[in-house]
Amino acid sequence: MSKPTSHNRISAPEIRARKGTDPIVALTAYSALTARLVDAHADIILVGDSLAMVEHGMSSTLGATLDLMILHGKSVMRASTRALVVVDLPFGSYEAGPKEAFESAARVLQETGCSAVKIEGGARMAETIDFLTGRGIPVMAHVGLTPQAVMTLGGFKIQGRNESDWPRIEADAAAVADAGAFAVVLEGTLEPLAERITNVLSVPTIGIGASSKCDGQVLVLEDMLGFSERVPRFVRRFGDLGQAADEAIRSYAAAVKDRSFPGEAEVYRSKVKNAAG
Numbered sequence: 133m134s135k136p137t138s139h140n141r142i143s144a145p146e147i148r149a150r151k152g153t154d155p156i157v158a159l160t161a162y163s164a165l166t167a168r169l170v171d172a173h174a175d176i177i178l179v180g181d182s183l184a185m186v187e188h189g190m191s192s193t194l195g196a197t198l199d200l201m202i203l204h205g206k207s208v209m210r211a212s213t214r215a216l217v218v219v220d221l222p223f224g225s226y227e228a229g230p231k232e233a234f235e236s237a238a239r240v241l242q243e244t245g246c247s248a249v250k251i252e253g254g255a256r257m258a259e260t261i262d263f264l265t266g267r268g269i270p271v272m273a274h275v276g277l278t279p280q281a282v283m284t285l286g287g288f289k290i291q292g293r294n295e296s297d298w299p300r301i302e303a304d305a306a307a308v309a310d311a312g313a314f315a316v317v318l319e320g321t322l323e324p325l326a327e328r329i330t331n332v333l334s335v336p337t338i339g340i341g342a343s344s345k346c347d348g349q350v351l352v353l354e355d356m357l358g359f360s361e362r363v364p365r366f367v368r369r370f371g372d373l374g375q376a377a378d379e380a381i382r383s384y385a386a387a388v389k390d391r392s393f394p395g396e397a398e399v400y401r402s403k404v405k406n407a408a409g
């Protein structure tokens with residue numbers, strides 16, 4: 133029996149088994165263009181609901197809808213072959229209960245062909261994570277700074293600044309791991325707390341603004357490429373593509389205005405055909 137092509141991808145169990153081995157490389161991608169670039173080097177491509185802000189100019193992630201996530205998920209799947217593709221379940225598509233979460237997650241897997249979903253929340257999401265994983269849907273969890281809770285948190289606030297909050301965040305991470313999550317994103321948490329959680333958890337932690345001791349790291353691609361104008365402190369700009377793009381677009385505009393574009397090589401000058409041949 134020939135293997136379906138999707139089985140050439142890294143699987144959720146393979147990511148789980150990476151705990152304590154070499155670091156897991158994850159990045160976001162929302163489109164075919166960026167998915168192709170990331171697929172060459174990353175273990176996990178996350179179709180993050182941050183696309184609401186980065187790609188659609190919204191001021192939070194709350195405006196991402198299930199239809200929008202599926203549209204971007206399909207695009208990423210078409211242009212990737214190796215990486216495990218995880219799609220964020222957006223705000224309002226899973227919080228009401230396990231059944232709502234299953235219906236949303238099943239749509240995402242069926243319509244995009246991706247392998248897993250990510251949901252935000254700790255202990256309160258344990259029942260939902262157990263329900264999904266028990267029905268064939270791998271779940272990546274996300275605790276600490278959970279951007280979908282921006283309104284109740286009062287902003288994108290780093291978590292665990294008060295040591296009295298640590299037991300709650302540790303319990304959240306343990307609860308989602310026990311419920312069957314194959315990995316846990318730890319976002320915007322104090323470094324020693326992230327290290328402690330990584331040491332006690334049986335599944336990999338993927339850090340963003342967390343700790344180099346996490347089992348892997350994730351960043352928003354446009355942030356690390358240097359496209360984003362303002363970025364959180366935890367972002368390292370590994371490139372300056374925003375400036376490179378600005379210079380290219382400026383040159384194009386100048387060339388159009390001074391009529392140096394299009395040039396000889398960029399126009400068609402073959403002999404004009406006439407009735408005589």
Ligand SMILES: Nc1nc(=O)c2c([nH]1)NC[C@@H]1CN(c3ccc(C(=O)N[C@@H](CCC(=O)O)C(=O)O)cc3)CN21
Binds near residue numbers: 182366
């Ligand atoms: N482009 C982009 N990159 C991201 O990393 C990202 C998104 N969008 N959207 C969803 C969330 C929101 N994120 C954010 C956004 C801002 C801060 C931020 O400005 N934090 C302050 C610290 C605040 C504090 O100390 O409590 C900072 O200075 O880094 C953090 C995470 C991370 N995620």
Ligand SMILES: CC(C)C(=O)C(=O)O
Binds near residue numbers: 160178182183220
């Ligand atoms: C930052 C990552 C973890 C995310 O959830 C997103 O991009 O939406």
Ligand SMILES: [Mg+2]
Binds near residue numbers: 193279
């Ligand atoms: Mg997200």
